Amino acid sequence: MATSARRGPYFCGIDTAMDVVAGKWKSLILWELHNYGTRRFAELRRGLPGVSEKMLIQHLREMEEDGLVHREVYREVPPKVEYSLTEHGVSLNAALAPLGRWGTERMRRIGAEKVSVNVAATVRR
């Protein structure tokens, strides 16, 4: 399982950080939680077009274990769980900001396509 075999010996800081951000959706989850502050599971799922429930949960659990995400369970009749960033999650996001800017610049340079709502809808089905 991806949950184990982590926290291994690292080469450097970037290596350490990458270990934590590695995963197809993790940076997007980070971004989503940063934007909305707090989100429910289904909200996250809808916000990340194309994620499977399995991967969303798996990533959220790993990020919780890594101390990036806080999970708040409300014992209500229709289950309600709210996810939010911890202090470390917030600082990680801040550390990712320059990389995001670099990526945006690169997209512009190579003229890469961006996932639009329509494309996302197509991906969904």
Added chain:
Amino acid sequence: MATSARRGPYFCGIDTAMDVVAGKWKSLILWELHNYGTRRFAELRRGLPGVSEKMLIQHLREMEEDGLVHREVYREVPPKVEYSLTEHGVSLNAALAPLGRWGTERMRRIGAEKVSVNVAATVRR
């Protein structure tokens, strides 16, 4: 092959940047080239303990394709190839710096082990 299926539609800048940095050794290659300015193939291999020749070449080729790395071939009798960062490679590295600092901080927090020369030697065989 890992060489294809890239430059796909991206969700955001981070997504774009991650696509380029993804790969077990790419950030290390970036770091190594940043530190030494220019390095030969065998120097890189020795500098990244545990890397296989196949992966080193594959990553270097992809990074060249992505415009991060410059490859200079000297037509000498014992072959000589020098790798260095392009302008984009340098800026990527700069954008990765805060992430590296975050990772170093995290290593300190969780008390993660760092790959030492000895460990590296062990990994090699």
Added chain:
DNA sequence: AGGCCTACTTACCTTCAGGTGGGTATCTGA
């Protein structure tokens, strides 16, 4: 009564990144 909502869990399957171990041509040093 039946379907949908919530937040998951589980089993199974595919894909691919990465590793292993071989081979190439040419020259140098022991």
Added chain:
DNA sequence: TCAGATACCCACCTGAAGGTAAGTAGGCCT
């Protein structure tokens, strides 16, 4: 004469990441 260095290429294989599709329990809506 032959190992070792240079910078690769190639075929094969494994393990892990991710996807698919089903099931779970309780309540709401129609």
